[in-house]
Amino acid sequence: MHIEVQPASAAGQVQVSLDGELDALTAPKLYERLTQLVQQNPSLKKIILSCQRLTYLSSAGAGILLMCVDNFSPKGIALELTQVQPEVYNILDLLGLTKLIPINHA
């Protein structure tokens, strides 16, 4: 999976584009990248994951998103998913993540 991080805005927002499949193999890489991003940007307020090219999400991928919410929220950093494909939204919805994370469809 390819992860592309845009420069943080003055308002403390950063957009991260995900391209590929988020599974047990790639999910730890995403978590590592986002954790690094949080550590490098003390004024970060929001991470927007652009999911237009995210074509697959397994339980491991959903678990990592949940870990991000759990670990970043106490630091005052919100997570948001945009342009989520129907196949991926279906998984997030079933697992209840749509109630925890602002998510909009593609």
Next chain:
Amino acid sequence: MPKTALQFGATAENLPIIRHFVRTHLAKVVLNSVELNQITVAIEELCANSILHGNKEDAQKELRLELSVQKGEVHAYLYDPAPPYDIHSYPQEPRLLRADTTRPGGFGIYLLRCFMDEIRVRRRKGGSSLYHLVKRLSSVPEGC
């Protein structure tokens, strides 16, 4: 659809290969993309559990996945050298976070149970296991 099979070692590196195998063989039969994804997720979750937990990512351990479509039903068989676990004994709803660890738990089996109509688990001779998943398709092309 004639039965097709994929033999693979118990390593997470094989998860994309498993997904590709499932999609390639079911794409002409499962016309709804969300339904195809649900079947792919269910089969991958079953395989991931066997790879990561049952066989502790021992690449020397060989698993076999068989797929067939009969009378509007997708059948997936996973032959696993590890002993079986009881999928039905897990709670219906996943706990978002387990109390004993910061890692989320129960998502995979929950999805597997949501997406498949039947899940059968059998202990084979020698202590290995056979998992049989059945999915009744919402719509089926003629001849399937």
